[in-house]
Amino acid sequence: MNLISIFSKYPTQESCLEHLETVRWGDNPTCPHCRSDKVARKNELDKVGRWNCHACKSSFNVLSGTIMQKTKVPLQKWFLAIGLMANAKKRLSSCQLARDLDVRQQTVGYMQTRIRVAMVNRERHLLQGIIEADETYLGGKPRNGLCRRLGSHQHD
Numbered sequence: 439m440n441l442i443s444i445f446s447k448y449p450t451q452e453s454c455l456e457h458l459e460t461v462r463w464g465d466n467p468t469c470p471h472c473r474s475d476k477v478a479r480k481n482e483l484d485k486v487g488r489w490n491c492h493a494c495k496s497s498f499n500v501l502s503g504t505i506m507q508k509t510k511v512p513l514q515k516w517f518l519a520i521g522l523m524a525n526a527k528k529r530l531s532s533c534q535l536a537r538d539l540d541v542r543q544q545t546v547g548y549m550q551t552r553i554r555v556a557m558v559n560r561e562r563h564l565l566q567g568i569i570e571a572d573e574t575y576l577g578g579k580p581r582n583g584l585c586r587r588l589g590s591h592q593h594d
């Protein structure tokens with residue numbers, strides 16, 4: 439378990455957003471509503487990570503359409519929750535996770551449910567991108583099917 443690397447690589451909301459943009463879009467940001475690539479980053483300082491779509495005129499960020507959409511929980515806590523859950527040998531209690539992350543238990547329950555769903559559906563690559571940030575993180579022998587899937591590389 440390497441929480442230190444998450445803390446040091448993603449110290450701010452901005453750095454988390456930036457990382458998610460790379461994992462989700464690479465060099466081709468696209469509108470999650472209409473899939474157009476005619477998009478531009480907003481420049482307002484209070485709208486960090488917001489984009490405008492010139493095709494459908496909507497505004498979005500990298501979280502739109504993901505489990506972290508409209509979340510009020512800092513992204514670093516999501517990253518930590520994902521890392522902790524992916525590495526856990528047993529199901530983590532929401533009580534424990536709430537203490538670890540300093541988030542209300544109800545909120546943690548909601549996060550856990552969404553993360554569990556995302557781990558087995560199309561958002562897996564996004565989570566994978568978060569926890570593979572440190573190559574040693576999921577190194578070693580896979581403990582079970584979930585770890586194996588999360589540990590496999592799908593960059594190509």
Ligand SMILES: [Zn+2]
Pocket residue numbers: 469470471472473474491492493494495496
């Ligand atoms: Zn659009």
